[in-house]
Amino acid sequence: MAEISQAGSRSAGELGPGQRDGAWERLGRDHFDVVVIGGGVVGAGIALDAATRGLEVALVEARDLASGTSSRSSKMFHGGLRYLEQLDFGLVRExxxxxxxxxxxxxxxxxxxxxxxxxxxxxxxxxxxxxxxxxxxxxxxxxxxxxxxxxxxxxxxxxxxxxxxxxxxxxxxxxxxxxxxDARHTMTVARTAAHYGAVVRTSTQVVGFLREADRVVGVKVRDSEDGRATQVRGHVVINATGVWTDEIQALSRQRGRFHVxxxxxxxxxxxxxxxxxxxxxxxxxxxxxxxxxxxxxxxxxxxxxxxxxxxxxxxxxxxxxxxxxxxxxxxxxxxxxxxxxxxxxxxxxxxxxxxxxxxxTSKLSREHAVARICPGLVAIAGGKYTTYRVMAYDAVDAAAPDIPQRVSPSITEKVPLLGADGYFALLNQAPQLAQTYGVHPYRIEHLLDRYGSLVTDVLDLAAGKPELLQPITESPTYLRVEAVYAATAEGALHLDDILARRTRISIEYSHRGVACAEEVGRLVAPVLGWDDQRVAREVATYNARVDAEIRSQTQPDDISADALRAAAPEPRPEILEPVPTDG
CATH class of the missing domain: 3.30.9.10 (D-Amino Acid Oxidase, subunit A, domain 2)
Structure with missing residues (x-):
């Protein structure tokens, strides 16, 4: 049975170093009902939908949660007012x-x-x-x-x-x-899926598919951090990789039903x-x-x-x-x-x-499509961020014929994300929380709008360490304890994960995170097991990424900008580019 955390416990949906080691063991050992490829909002939503139907679920992501499209949107849950002009009433209503x-x-x-x-x-x-x-x-x-x-x-x-x-x-x-x-929302969807039993593991790249006759029966994965490889078996694999849909489709050696x-x-x-x-x-x-x-x-x-x-x-x-x-x-x-x-x-x-x-491209469809490519393989693409939950239950419904047991109906419209339950009560209690933890009430409100009712989990990490309740020196919107929590519970493995997605320091400060990279690196080093050399490497890699982005933004066209940006080093040392096609 899925390993479900108890509601309200400190470990509820935590994605930390200990969970990561256990997840790798389970990926190679267990047999899953659903294996999801892609840690964007749709993949995370599929994992949550499947887990809350009582299915055994694994989600693997080559880089970080929301590291692609799902952290780089217009930051809105919106109905799509402009789609009314295109007479796309169904999409707007949905x-x-x-x-x-x-x-x-x-x-x-x-x-x-x-x-x-x-x-x-x-x-x-x-x-x-x-x-x-x-x-x-x-x-x-x-x-x-x-x-x-x-x-x-x-x-x-x-x-x-x-x-x-x-x-x-x-x-x-x-x-x-x-x-x-968007990035925090996607990460919270993934954590909620983990809370309900899904095995969620980032820096885990799909490098091939497992087959028996004409059926897909799992995937081959490789750790993007250390190069380890294993096989993940499941009744059905769902390709939820967004703009990488065609690349993963080619890897499966099956003809796709649509192109992205x-x-x-x-x-x-x-x-x-x-x-x-x-x-x-x-x-x-x-x-x-x-x-x-x-x-x-x-x-x-x-x-x-x-x-x-x-x-x-x-x-x-x-x-x-x-x-x-x-x-x-x-x-x-x-x-x-x-x-x-x-x-x-x-x-x-x-x-x-x-x-x-x-x-x-402005006239291409924002509707989504789901297809059963072959026995054991489903693909989903298109859509818009706001409708991720609908896309998720459509994908799991499409996968149901490949799952031997009866698949229950979707219930995610009744499943609040982690941090939602108790949020409004804590808003009213913000002054008392501020007094208890010794921080300004406006800080509590800021934290509540990032963590909801998990705010006490964040602040409790500063017990006996009052320095963690101080702001990050060059990025004072955020407390030091938030960086520590990102590594402890939110699956952050690199500075880029923390500065670009768990916080938005990389876009909110003119230094784009460079001025605080070393401070943040030293804050999370004890959690992630970094020594001084590793901290220096993380800082250098992050700074090179920022430098490449800034220089690319001075280029006149996509080709020259892409050449500069792509030259920056990857924080995940064993990521394979392009995705191999050895099946």
Whole structure:
């Protein structure tokens, strides 16, 4: 039977060094009902869905949880307002239902309501046109637990967003969506799957498939840290690797039922005081929309681009042209234009789009597809972050014919993620928690919005070590204990995992994590068993990654930017590139 942690225990869903060793043993020993390839939000969601149906589950990820697309999104759980124009009503309705579930039940500590201003620029026709779209949006579920649309005059819109130029709008409409830290959300989904018995192991790369006659019966895996290899057997393997779908499909030597194209989306991060606004903005562009989203207490995220990408899937590179495009678009509406000097962070991600007839990635489908490729192998691709849970239960349903036992229905709509239960009560108790642990109440609120009711697990790591409750010196948004917790319970194995995903230091500070890399390395060294030499190597590898990214962002095109970014060393020394095809 699956090894299930008891609710409320310190070990609930922990992904730490001890768990990692045990997971490797179980991968090579146990026989699983479902083996999931890919530690993005869809793979993590599949593991959670299957585990809560009572199935034996293993999830393997070549790098880190959310290290690909799932940490580089626009940071929203949104219904997809623009898909109404494409008459994709089903996708919008489904996404809004999922948004509501996460906002109120599944992850209220991670998914937060966010007001948007849509500036109107055309007289007579645009206001009724936008209003009719938002009526549909609200009716489909967009205004279920947040306010519906509200129409504003030009003066009222400018009072809400005084940083917007007066001549950039004739009025405005506000509506609500949500914001989420995608990397933390994905990691929490994976931890919740582990809590319900799934074996979750990162730095575990699939290098081949096991077969018996025409049936896939498992995978060959290799440890990306030390090169060890083993075999993982299961009734069914689910390929949930996003933009790597075609590569894993080729590895299986089976003809795929669909193909995935990668679309690059670039975002920039600027200080909050550079744009005077009390609301997020959604701006129409010739081909899509541009979001200006408040991020934490001190930043805006501006994005995104939408261009084809055919180069390194692991490390997509932003170019000078991508950044110039975003600045040009947002500056068309700002009183005080942004410059390159205002940018504190840049990130590029890839959307896994189902290839269609259109050559324009902005018109490729955001619907998902599931296919049973052959006995014992299922693939899922496409979709959007918001609908990960729907994608997960569709994938497990598709895998059910390969599982000998009866497969129970999906129940994940009733399963809160770790940290959700008790979150609202702890919000009310924030002053008492602050007094108990000797930290400022605003720190408690910040921690609650990152860990929910697991906040006490985090703070308890500082027992007898009051220095851990001090801020990280050059990144004071975060406490030192958060870095320690990332290595102890959240599966972080490298500085990059901590600075780029468990925290967002790599995009929130102009030094991009370089100034605090050594401090963080020394904080986690006792947990991860690093000596001074290993700390120095981790710092050097992280600094080289940041340097490569910054230099790539000065290049004029994808090819030259990719060459610079791809030259940076990998933190996982035994990762194989490209994925081998020895079957």
């Amino acid at each position: 996404a809004l239902r999922e948004r509501e579930l996460s906002l109120k039940t599944l992850a209220p500590h991670l998914v937060k309501p966010l007001r948007f201003l849509y500036p109107l620029t055309h007289r007579v026709w645009e206001r009724p046109y936008v209003a009719s779209g938002l009526v549909l949006y609200d009716t489909m579920g967009g205004a279920k637990s947040v306010p519906g649309q509200h129409h504003l005059t030009r003066s009222a819109a400018l009072r809400l967003a005084p940083g917007v130029r007066r001549d950039a709008l004739i009025g405005g409409v506000t509506y609500y969506d949500t914001v989420v830290d 194209r990668a679309s690059k989306g670039v975002h920039i991060v600027v200080p909050r005081d550079r744009i005077a606004s009390d609301t997020a903005l959604i701006l129409r562009t010739p081909t899509s929309v541009l979001f200006v989203i408040p991020w934490g207490p001190g930043h805006w995220i501006i994005g995104t681009t939408d261009t084809d990408w055919n180069l390194d899937l692991a490390h997509p590179a932003a170019t000078k042209a991508d950044i110039a495009y975003l600045l040009e678009r947002v500056n068309q509406v700002l009183v005080t234009p942004l410059t390159h000097e205002d940018i504190q962070g840049v990130y590029a991600g890839l959307r896994p789009l189902l290839a269609g007839e259109s050559d324009e």
